[in-house]
Amino acid sequence: MSEPPQPPPVGPPEAPIAIAAGDGRGEPATPTGAEPGRARSLWSDAWHDLRRNPVFVISALLICFLVLISIWPSLIATESPLRCQLSRSLEGASAGHWFGFDTQGCDVYTRTVYGARASIAVGVCATLGVALVGTVIGGLAGFFGGFWDALLSRVTDMFFGIPLILGAIVFLSMIKLSGIWPVVLVIAALSWPQIARIARGAVITAKQNDYVQAARALGASHARILLRHILPNAIAPVIVMATIMLGTFIALEATLSYLGVGLRPPTVSWGVDISAASTGMQFRNAPHILLYPAAALSLTVLAFIMLGDAVRDALDPKLR
Amino acid sequence: MTEALLEVRDLVKHFPLTQGILFQRQVGAVQAVDGVSFTLAPGETLGVVGESGCGKSTVAKLVMSLEKPTAGEIFYKGEDITRLSGRALKAVRRNIQMVFQDPYTSLNPRMTVGDIIGEPYEIHPEAAPKGDRRRRVRELLDVVGLNPEYINRYPHQFSGGQRQRIGIARGLALNPEIIVADEPVSALDVSVQAQVVNLLDRLQNEFGLSYIVIAHDLSIVRHISDRIAVMYLGKIVETGTETQIYDHPTHPYTQALLSAVPVPDPEQSALRERIILTGDVPSPANPPSGCRFRTRCWKAQDLCARVEPPLTVPAPFPDPATGAHHPSACHFAEEKQHVSGA
Amino acid sequence: MLLEVQDLHVEFTSRDGLVNAVNGVSYAVDAGQTLAVLGESGSGKSVTAQAIMGILDSPPGRISKGKILFRGEDLLTMGREARRRIRGEKMAMIFQDALSSLNPVLPVGYQLGEMFRVHRGASRKESKAAAIELMERVRIPAARERVGDYPHQFSGGMRQRIMIAMALALEPDLIIADEPTTALDVTVQAQVMDLLSELQQEYRMGLILITHDLGVVADAADVIAVMYAGKIVEHAPVDALYKRPAHPYTKGLLESIPRLDRKGQDLYAIKGLPPNLARIPPGCSFHPRCPIARDRCAVDVPPLYEVAPDRSSACHYWKETIGD
Numbered sequence: 007m008s009e010p011p012q013p014p015p016v017g018p019p020e021a022p023i024a025i026a027a028g029d030g031r032g033e034p035a036t037p038t039g040a041e042p043g044r045a046r047s048l049w050s051d052a053w054h055d056l057r058r059n060p061v062f063v064i065s066a067l068l069i070c071f072l073v074l075i076s077i078w079p080s081l082i083a084t085e086s087p088l089r090c091q092l093s094r095s096l097e098g099a100s101a102g103h104w105f106g107f108d109t110q111g112c113d114v115y116t117r118t119v120y121g122a123r124a125s126i127a128v129g130v131c132a133t134l135g136v137a138l139v140g141t142v143i144g145g146l147a148g149f150f151g152g153f154w155d156a157l158l159s160r161v162t163d164m165f166f167g168i169p170l171i172l173g174a175i176v177f178l179s180m181i182k183l184s185g186i187w188p189v190v191l192v193i194a195a196l197s198w199p200q201i202a203r204i205a206r207g208a209v210i211t212a213k214q215n216d217y218v219q220a221a222r223a224l225g226a227s228h229a230r231i232l233l234r235h236i237l238p239n240a241i242a243p244v245i246v247m248a249t250i251m252l253g254t255f256i257a258l259e260a261t262l263s264y265l266g267v268g269l270r271p272p273t274v275s276w277g278v279d280i281s282a283a284s285t286g287m288q289f290r291n292a293p294h295i296l297l298y299p300a301a302a303l304s305l306t307v308l309a310f311i312m313l314g315d316a317v318r319d320a321l322d323p324k325l326r
Numbered sequence: 327m328t329e330a331l332l333e334v335r336d337l338v339k340h341f342p343l344t345q346g347i348l349f350q351r352q353v354g355a356v357q358a359v360d361g362v363s364f365t366l367a368p369g370e371t372l373g374v375v376g377e378s379g380c381g382k383s384t385v386a387k388l389v390m391s392l393e394k395p396t397a398g399e400i401f402y403k404g405e406d407i408t409r410l411s412g413r414a415l416k417a418v419r420r421n422i423q424m425v426f427q428d429p430y431t432s433l434n435p436r437m438t439v440g441d442i443i444g445e446p447y448e449i450h451p452e453a454a455p456k457g458d459r460r461r462r463v464r465e466l467l468d469v470v471g472l473n474p475e476y477i478n479r480y481p482h483q484f485s486g487g488q489r490q491r492i493g494i495a496r497g498l499a500l501n502p503e504i505i506v507a508d509e510p511v512s513a514l515d516v517s518v519q520a521q522v523v524n525l526l527d528r529l530q531n532e533f534g535l536s537y538i539v540i541a542h543d544l545s546i547v548r549h550i551s552d553r554i555a556v557m558y559l560g561k562i563v564e565t566g567t568e569t570q571i572y573d574h575p576t577h578p579y580t581q582a583l584l585s586a587v588p589v590p591d592p593e594q595s596a597l598r599e600r601i602i603l604t605g606d607v608p609s610p611a612n613p614p615s616g617c618r619f620r621t622r623c624w625k626a627q628d629l630c631a632r633v634e635p636p637l638t639v640p641a642p643f644p645d646p647a648t649g650a651h652h653p654s655a656c657h658f659a660e661e662k663q664h665v666s667g668a
Numbered sequence: 669m670l671l672e673v674q675d676l677h678v679e680f681t682s683r684d685g686l687v688n689a690v691n692g693v694s695y696a697v698d699a700g701q702t703l704a705v706l707g708e709s710g711s712g713k714s715v716t717a718q719a720i721m722g723i724l725d726s727p728p729g730r731i732s733k734g735k736i737l738f739r740g741e742d743l744l745t746m747g748r749e750a751r752r753r754i755r756g757e758k759m760a761m762i763f764q765d766a767l768s769s770l771n772p773v774l775p776v777g778y779q780l781g782e783m784f785r786v787h788r789g790a791s792r793k794e795s796k797a798a799a800i801e802l803m804e805r806v807r808i809p810a811a812r813e814r815v816g817d818y819p820h821q822f823s824g825g826m827r828q829r830i831m832i833a834m835a836l837a838l839e840p841d842l843i844i845a846d847e848p849t850t851a852l853d854v855t856v857q858a859q860v861m862d863l864l865s866e867l868q869q870e871y872r873m874g875l876i877l878i879t880h881d882l883g884v885v886a887d888a889a890d891v892i893a894v895m896y897a898g899k900i901v902e903h904a905p906v907d908a909l910y911k912r913p914a915h916p917y918t919k920g921l922l923e924s925i926p927r928l929d930r931k932g933q934d935l936y937a938i939k940g941l942p943p944n945l946a947r948i949p950p951g952c953s954f955h956p957r958c959p960i961a962r963d964r965c966a967v968d969v970p971p972l973y974e975v976a977p978d979r980s981s982a983c984h985y986w987k988e989t990i991g992d
Contacts, residue, residue: 215434217431217442222392225420238434515708516924518942523937542854568931583855586854588884590925592906592907602855602858606824607823
């Protein structure tokens with residue numbers, strides 16, 4: 007006749023989380039809760055919270071906008087980013103050219119808009135790759151445990167040990183390919199251990215729940231247990247981490263491009279533009295050529311990190 | 327006794343303690359279960375009692391084939407299920423189901439109640455035709471006293487007692503013969519415990535179930551059990567019918583355990599004899615030699631450290647008509663009445 | 669009177685709106701007396717204790733009304749510093765989970781000695797000696813050798829003894845024990861409860877024992893306050909309450925305990941569930957689950973009727989309940 011040990015209650019203590027309802031035998035319970043009959047999953051609860059969170063709303067709107075213009079930049083930029091007039095090099099803002107012109111005489115506004123595509127593409131693709139590889143490796147290590155865990159965890163540790171920027175510079179200067187794919191590949195190859203560690207931990211936590219034991223006791227297959235019971239309960243921290251990483255990957259792409267090993271002209275990206283703006287200290291005379299791509303970059307990174315934070319708050323079971 | 331539905335023979339489970347990172351070596355073992363035998367007849371309830379660390383939950387996991395035993399056999403209808411795997415094991419699982427202690431972790435929070443109770447049919451499609459499953463789930467909800475309209479809700483919308491009912495419905499879905507219940511009510515509010523105990527009782531009569539109930543609450547175990555096994559540090563120290571154990575205990579540990587249970591009646595509490603044990607349960611990684619209880623026993627002598635007492639009917643109680651005539655693993659078994667308040 | 673709680677109200681703000689955790693609780697404890705506060709989860713028994721100790725999480729918690737008098741002085745209106753001094757020296761609390769209540773990175777002897785260093789200005793040496801003495805007093809074997817051990821090196825029962833030692837350190841007048849033995853095994857539970865009762869008698873302390881276990885209460889308490897949905901529904905000396913409960917909730921709890929003479933029959937079960945504190949039923953909060961509820965119960969909030977000089981019940985029909 008005892009309850010399992012519980013730490014002293016925090017938050018509204020002892021309040022039954024369930025809706026008030028009858029429970030007697032032969033007395034079908036009638037819900038008297040605020041919204042009877044409405045099925046609410048944890049995800050819909052999280053969504054319910056998110057919609058009311060201004061941080062989420064602002065960052066989500068911003069991200070939607072960024073995604074939209076990276077798919078159809080022509081929506082808001084009428085000119086081509088590669089049609090430049092050297093004669094207007096470093097010219098300031100003017101009507102129709104609000105952000106002015108860069109060293110090459112290209113319209114900074116157009117280039118900033120078009121730069122979103124490369125940055126977002128690198129961020130999204132690298133994140134997808136990282137999430138996939140990390141979840142699979144971390145998940146399998148956590149699920150099977152024992153030897154496989156030891157092996158996969160050591161491999162993860164080895165990759166974890168490679169310094170990200172240094173590793174990226176070394177690899178990228180070796181492969182002489184242009185376009186976004188080498189950058190995506192290198193970022194993904196060097197960053198998956200973070201996700202793998204998180205996924206492994208989350209899977210181990212989920213694995214200990216009794217409902218996993220219950221499924222095993224029913225004779226469920228490994229695949230069913232993993233996909234039906236463990237993955238849906240372990241994916242939340244991975245999503246949060248991936249969202250935050252997406253922001254940092256965009257910043258990383260810019261860093262690599264700035265260092266000259268990432269994207270290279272004629273690819274249009276914020277990193278390329280920042281790099282160009284800082285060569286020869288051009289921005290001292292014309293700060294706008296650095297300011298606009300840098301601001302776009304910071305805003306984008308911030309938006310993803312804020313989104314990740316908001317999602318984490320909504321999914322954190324401790325707050326439920 | 328009729329023929330046993332389930333028979334457990336010399337069951338041993340040692341969890342290795344290992345060291346090392348990639349290549350691990352064993353440095354010892356936690357002897358969670360060390361030579362446990364019992365039988366379960368059709369329609370019978372066996373209560374397994376003991377304190378934390380005595381191995382009672384490990385016994386449950388072994389019976390459920392959730393853990394592989396280090397040694398020993400578990401016969402279900404004459405077939406040793408510890409050697410089964412794959413399809414054959416899956417077939418046996420249909421007949422042995424489990425109810426868990428914690429209603430908050432035993433239901434997948436991402437699944438609706440209908441999906442949780444219906445999952446057994448997805449894993450064993452032969453148990454119910456596809457079109458019939460939804461109806462059966464509603465029926466099961468009704469059987470355990472929940473409104474069938476709740477089929478699309480999620481577990482967190484229910485209270486602890488209601489969740490436990492959902493867990494019981496899932497256990498019943500495949501019409502099992504045996505249900506292993508590991509502390510089925512200990513996580514529930516006092517006023518709800520009785521509801522769930524009554525439900526388990528009613529289901530047993532309705533479906534002819536056999537139960538193995540694992541609990542530390544001696545009064546509830548007494549209420550629902552026909553026979554009882556008392557465990558201490560991985561071994562059964564005393565076993566018998568409910569009356570034999572509660573009214574005629576002969577093992578000192580059983581006596582101490584019974585006398586330690588607080589009695590919800592101040593008058594009766596004052597009447598009975600209280601035995602307060604000293605010290606704590608030793609670590610199962612390093613159990614005492616001989617009788618495992620000797621370090622806390624007031625009767626312990628040199629013999630107890632040298633010779634492990636067997637679980638047999640003690641010599642002083644040869645008359646099968648007396649309550650003390652039941653297996654008890656003590657060299658100095660002695661009947662003691664009036665220790666139990668339960 | 670050592671401690672008097674008068675008409676205490678505590679509310680919490682949550683996602684579901686305002687949660688009324690405590691709705692007008694009054695009780696009193698004298699020196700050398702044990703008051704058991706009995707209730708299920710959600711009854712407000714622990715929140716009341718936290719309010720007395722001044723360790724309520726606020727926000728989201730808030731004491732909206734009431735007085736807590738310690739030797740006649742209201743703790744709620746007193747200055748922060750004065751309150752802090754009373755909390756350490758005059759009243760102490762024992763928690764359910766000793767492992768999370770002790771700091772895992774400090775030796776237990778250091779944590780025990782800290783009480784003397786902070787409140788009494790004792791030196792390191794003095795405080796260590798005092799810690800050993802305390803550990804001996806709660807009967808921890810080989811106290812001198814174990815004073816430098818860390819919490820995780822002790823068993824559950826031993827850790828709970830250390831918690832008791834820590835609460836006793838400054839010889840307080842009042843101890844609040846919140847489910848002190850719930851996490852322990854029965855044989856260890858008996859040891860710890862015996863120790864607690866013995867020390868209480870020795871020091872003539874007031875003890876508030878918060879529990880959901882009817883058995884523990886019967887052995888240890890002098891007076892019982894039964895709580896339901898943030899209110900006291902019955903208040904009585906222990907023998908009287910067990911013999912003739914005067915509230916249907918108490919009666920239901922007692923009857924739902926398995927008894928020998930009812931083996932093979934259904935257990936008596938109180939129907940329904942404890943209420944959601946954000947939506948406490950109107951009238952008597954127990955009426956949806958009560959076997960003798962009438963129309964009046966859904967409307968009129970029952971006051972605490974005096975049943976006998978030293979006991980009371982919050983049921984309109986207490987005479988009927990106590991009668992049979």
